[in-house]
Each structure stands twice: as C-alpha cells, then as structure tokens.
Amino acid sequence: MNKLTSPRCGLIAIVGAPNAGKSSLINVLVRNKVTIISDKPHTTRQAVYGIVCHEFLQTIFIDTPGLVLTPQDLLQTRMRQTSRQSLKEADASIVVIDVERAYHKANRILLRQSLQQRIPTVVVLTKIDVWKDKSRLLPLIQSYRDLESEIVGFFPVSSHTHQGIEVLEEVLRKLLPERQWIFPEHTLTQISFETTLSELTREKLFSSLHQEVPYKLDVITEKWYWRKNKHIKQKELWVWQNIIVEKEGQKKLVLGQEGGRVRHVGFLARTEMQLQHQCPVHLFLHVTIDPTWMQRAYG
Incomplete structure (x- = not known):
C-alpha cells in the first residue's frame, strides 16, 4: 500500500488539571459533543473517547478526569488512576494548561508522567x-524551558473562538502511527447510548x-426505548433515569422546593436530548438515597 495512503490510527490522551478545559477542547476537535462540560472541577469521571475520521486517518482523543493531587474518596482515587492509565495506553498526549492557572502543580506532574511514557x-x-x-504567553512557555527539548510544541488555543485549533490538528495528525483503524467509520465515542443520556442529565x-452535592451523586439510565408516534408519524425517545445521592439532605437539595429544581434539570436535559436526536423526548427522573453507591461503583 502506498505510504501516503496507508491507514493511520492513534490514541491521544488529553490530560490536565481539574477544569483546565479538556472536555471543551475534545468537543471542538471532534466537532461534536461527546463529553459533558461544566465550570465545576472533576466533572469528567471516566475516560471518554472522541473519535475523528479524516481521509485515511483515525484519531481517538481520550478525555480524562482532571488530575486529583490528593484524592479524598474512592471516586477521586479512581479518577486519578484513569488519568495515569490513559497515558500508558496512548500513542501521544496533550497536556492542557489553563493560562489563568498556568502554574498549577498538576501541570508539571502530568508533563513528566507523559514524558516518562516516551x-x-x-x-x-x-x-x-x-x-x-498575548505577549504574556512567552514567559509562560519559557517557564517550561527545562522540558522544552522533549516537548513537541506549545500551542495556544481557544475552544470558544477556535483560535489555533487548525494548527493543532495538523500537528496531531502527524503523530499518528501506521495502523488499521480501531473503530468503524462514523463512530463518535466508545461509551454506550444510555451512559451518554446519563451524563447529559x-x-x-x-x-x-x-x-459538594454534585460530587456525591450519580445518574443511571434504567430504561430507554424508541417508540413510533402514530399521530405525528415520528419516532420518540422515552427515558427513565435514577438520580442517586448519599443522604436525605442531598435528596432535598436535588429535588428543590416542591420539586422545582429536579423539574428544571429535567427540562434542560430533555431539551438538549431533543436537539441532539431531533425528536420528541419523554424524560422521567427519580431521586433515591444509597449511601453505598460510590463504594459499589468504584470500590
């Protein structure tokens, strides 16, 4: 096979401090929402793949949890392990540094961990x-002078304006090894449909x-199915989800006064599901207490 058209496929781990902008970056690179976004740290709990197919190239971006320096519970311990494991599996890595927190301790830790993987x-x-x-960027880059020779390059980008994204993409494509594609074309992520629904809520x-409430809850999609509505001659998505919390007080906060907060959350989640799937969505949310859910999920 001609080298110029040989299939290339690679896993690129995206790592960084909590809330550095990893999830926003991967969604821009994939040109689709494959991972949820929040202004709160530790939103990403598991490795999520964002898959891009371009000509004979398949790039698999791995969105990872932000590096937790001192894990406080089983969930944070598992998140830290996930970040390390993703680097071990990757063919290349992106260390994301938020310029507003340019000297976060996690930045150098992750850089060294990545370089140790060669x-x-x-x-x-x-x-x-x-x-x-933008002249402030140069001193920031120079602060990593001791590692500069081992790093492919420094790329300033904005996920909001897409500034610098095309240059970054061109560099990343050159890092992909010759390999048959791992996923079929048109695959966007490796996580299941029901997990995608849960993550959105x-x-x-x-x-x-x-x-602390967001970090003490989980969402499980217990049942979902498509149904053809004979009256409007269109498919509908029906979804039942369970919001799990650890304590009664957390349940009250999730529900809100007279159930107002959970209804609002349901409205927001249902609206986005409808936009994503271009069909009516019927979403039913239930809140339950399970003090051991984190132990069972991550123990």
Missing part, C-alpha cells in the same frame, strides 16, 4: 481568549447544584 507530548495553552495581551445537575 510518547510525543504536546502542550496546549487553553482559554487564551481571556488574555488580551448529570451535566445539568452540575450546573444547577453547588458546593
């Missing part, structure tokens, strides 16, 4: 749209709750 390592400086004075819960 894989090509790219540094992406995110959220540059918040800096009007969890995203809306994160945006509606504060303090």
Whole structure:
C-alpha cells in the first residue's frame, strides 16, 4: 500500500488539571459533543473517547478526569488512576494548561508522567481568549524551558473562538502511527447510548447544584426505548433515569422546593436530548438515597 495512503490510527490522551478545559477542547476537535462540560472541577469521571475520521486517518482523543493531587474518596482515587492509565495506553498526549492557572502543580506532574511514557507530548495553552495581551504567553512557555527539548510544541488555543485549533490538528495528525483503524467509520465515542443520556442529565445537575452535592451523586439510565408516534408519524425517545445521592439532605437539595429544581434539570436535559436526536423526548427522573453507591461503583 502506498505510504501516503496507508491507514493511520492513534490514541491521544488529553490530560490536565481539574477544569483546565479538556472536555471543551475534545468537543471542538471532534466537532461534536461527546463529553459533558461544566465550570465545576472533576466533572469528567471516566475516560471518554472522541473519535475523528479524516481521509485515511483515525484519531481517538481520550478525555480524562482532571488530575486529583490528593484524592479524598474512592471516586477521586479512581479518577486519578484513569488519568495515569490513559497515558500508558496512548500513542501521544496533550497536556492542557489553563493560562489563568498556568502554574498549577498538576501541570508539571502530568508533563513528566507523559514524558516518562516516551510518547510525543504536546502542550496546549487553553482559554487564551481571556488574555488580551498575548505577549504574556512567552514567559509562560519559557517557564517550561527545562522540558522544552522533549516537548513537541506549545500551542495556544481557544475552544470558544477556535483560535489555533487548525494548527493543532495538523500537528496531531502527524503523530499518528501506521495502523488499521480501531473503530468503524462514523463512530463518535466508545461509551454506550444510555451512559451518554446519563451524563447529559448529570451535566445539568452540575450546573444547577453547588458546593459538594454534585460530587456525591450519580445518574443511571434504567430504561430507554424508541417508540413510533402514530399521530405525528415520528419516532420518540422515552427515558427513565435514577438520580442517586448519599443522604436525605442531598435528596432535598436535588429535588428543590416542591420539586422545582429536579423539574428544571429535567427540562434542560430533555431539551438538549431533543436537539441532539431531533425528536420528541419523554424524560422521567427519580431521586433515591444509597449511601453505598460510590463504594459499589468504584470500590
């Protein structure tokens, strides 16, 4: 086979400190929403693949949980392990550094972990749209001078304005090894449909709750199916989900006064599901208490 058209396929781990912009970056690179986004740290709990097929290239981006320096529970311990494991499996890595938190301790830890795997390592400086004075980027890059020779390059980008994305994509394509594709064409992610539905509702819960509550809950899609509506001659998506919390007080916060908060969350989640699937969605949310859910899920 001609080398110029040989299939190439590679896994690129996207790692970074909590809330550095990893999920936003992967959604821009995939040009689809494959992972949820929140302004709260530790939103991503598991490795999520975002898969891009371009000509004879297949790029598999791995969105990982933000590096937890001092895990406080089983969930955070598992998240830390997931980040490390993703680097071990990857053919290359992107270390995402939020320019507003450029000297976070996690940045250098992740850079060294990636370089120890002897894989090509790219540094992406995110959220540059918040800096009007771009000359501030040079001292930031120079602060990593001791590692500069081992790093493929530093790439300032904005997931909001897409500035710098095309340059980054061109560099990443060159890092893919010759290999048969792992996933069929048109696959966007490896996570199941029901998990995608659960994650979408969890995203809306994160945006509606504060303090520790978002980190102490989970969402399980217990049942879903498509049904043809004979009256409107269109398919409908029916979804039943269980929101699991650890304590009675958390349940009250999720429900809100007279159930107002959970209804609002349901409205937001249902609206996005309808936009994604271009059909009516019927979403039913139930809140239950299970003090051991984290132990069972991550123990």
